[in-house]
Amino acid sequence: MLDSRFSGNKARKLHYFLNYDFNNFRKIISHGSPQSNAMYSLSELSKIKGVGFEYYVDHIADYLKQNPHGNYKYALQNGMKILEEAFPITLKDEELFIPEGGHFVEAEYGIKILAQELKLYDADIFLPSGTGTTALYLQKHLKQKVYTCACVGGANYLKKQFLELEGDERRHPTILTLDKKYHFAKLYREFFEIWIELKKETDIEFDLLYDPLGWMTLLKYQPQFKKEILYIHQGGLIGNESMYPRYKRRFNEDYR
Numbered sequence: 048m049l050d051s052r053f054s055g056n057k058a059r060k061l062h063y064f065l066n067y068d069f070n071n072f073r074k075i076i077s078h079g080s081p082q083s084n085a086m087y088s089l090s091e092l093s094k095i096k097g098v099g100f101e102y103y104v105d106h107i108a109d110y111l112k113q114n115p116h117g118n119y120k121y122a123l124q125n126g127m128k129i130l131e132e133a134f135p136i137t138l139k140d141e142e143l144f145i146p147e148g149g150h151f152v153e154a155e156y157g158i159k160i161l162a163q164e165l166k167l168y169d170a171d172i173f174l175p176s177g178t179g180t181t182a183l184y185l186q187k188h189l190k191q192k193v194y195t196c197a198c199v200g201g202a203n204y205l206k207k208q209f210l211e212l213e214g215d216e217r218r219h220p221t222i223l224t225l226d227k228k229y230h231f232a233k234l235y236r237e238f239f240e241i242w243i244e245l246k247k248e249t250d251i252e253f254d255l256l257y258d259p260l261g262w263m264t265l266l267k268y269q270p271q272f273k274k275e276i277l278y279i280h281q282g283g284l285i286g287n288e289s290m291y292p293r294y295k296r297r298f299n300e301d302y303r
């Protein structure tokens with residue numbers, strides 16, 4: 048139901064800036080991975096607002112440079128300037144800095160609106176986390192329980208991310224874990240399998256970075272949930288344009 052130009056939860060996280068007066072800014076600055084959903088969504092925001100967008104990355108693979116695809120390709124088409132260097136520590140007056148993955152207090156504005164929509168359901172909430180910003184602000188504005196899992200860096204990293212935005216641990220989401228440790232953006236056969244199974248059974252395409260771990264965690268804990276669970280699909284489908292061919296090459300299967 049969201050504007051398709053913004054990839055899923057990034058629409059919520061950036062909502063604040065849609066109504067924001069950019070008269071004093073000429074440029075958005077951010078950093079992260081060259082295939083990130085946040086990067087693409089920022090390129091859309093910069094286009095809507097008529098300001099520049101400079102994005103700093105550690106490294107762009109030669110293959111990606113020669114064959115632009117996915118978020119990288121569409122962000123470049125939106126006029127993103129991408130630089131393989133450390134991001135600037137000091138900013139000029141007319142530059143607006145947005146932290147990696149939209150892990151910042153301004154995200155609360157849009158996620159609170161999502162929470163108001165979710166209040167209408169008599170269900171607890173599950174969503175997989177990256178920076179944890181979405182899960183954190185949902186829990187802050189919901190009486191229902193918010194469950195999540197750490198797709199990046201494990202449960203301790205996620206806890207730290209929560210603490211950066213909210214000091215009161217009683218207001219944090221509940222982190223559920225699996226026994227095996229999975230590394231972010233690496234390929235796992237069980238991820239691909241559950242993704243294919245979900246597609247077949249629900250006819251819904253989920254994202255390949257966060258949702259497989261999310262669903263594996265959800266299914267493990269299913270017997271323990273007291274209420275029905277509302278699972279939040281957070282978008283990220285443009286990312287599948289790069290993830291799906293990688294999976295297909297690795298496991299040599301085509302189920303689409």
Ligand SMILES: *Cc1c(COP(=O)(O)O)cnc(C)c1O
Pocket residue numbers: 054055056057084085148175176177178179180181182254257281282283284
């Ligand atoms: C960004 C993103 C997440 C993680 O959101 P956080 O607020 O950083 O936890 C999860 N799923 C998708 C598809 C995303 O694009």
